[in-house]
Amino acid sequence: QKEVEQNSGPLSVPEGAIASLNCTYSDRGSQSFFWYRQYSGKSPELIMFIYSNGDKEDGRFTAQLNKASQYVSLLIRDSQPSDSATYLCAVNPPNQGAQKLVFGQGTRLTINP
């Protein structure tokens, strides 16, 4: 089982709709969770981080964390064509040294005008 799993997609969503991206992780003790966006040929840029169970909202983005079920999700409301990118979920597993991030393979999101 991979440490961090994401559906590779592609996920196609019409413009204006809600895009839902999911990520599961294997190590129950993981404490820190990050979502990065990566445009083709570019480096990842941080969208959000979340440490506590529940929802965290930032503009059109909402991160949701459920540690009991070991999943973290990212919702993008009012999706725009500029949101088309690969979304990377990253987790800091315990006992591997603070600051080591394990990334999922990424979900490719396409917003259709």
Add this chain to the structure above:
Amino acid sequence: EAGVTQSPTHLIKTRGQQATLRCSPISGHTSVYWYQQALGLGLQFLLWYDEGEERNRGNFPPRFSGRQFPNYSSELNVNALELEDSALYLCASSRSRTGNTDTQYFGPGTRLTVL
């Protein structure tokens, strides 16, 4: 505030040669991380440096090495290059290694091509 910078942007080497990649962190950041992003393999953690010391290492052979300088900039060296080392090498920086995992900010990357 300037972001993480990396040089060179592109690097072409032949098999068996050595490659040196450089990274300058965001001002005030003391931790530097190196990741490899090969096609179809996702981002793989390579190395973490903080305060001049190697703090953690991913599952890569010893021919991947690096160092961090007193000004917190860092260098990644890849010896005896192999074709499968062709990838985008990303550097990230964060404030420190204390407490919760600190947010890592990525540089633009160095595209290494091994022929």
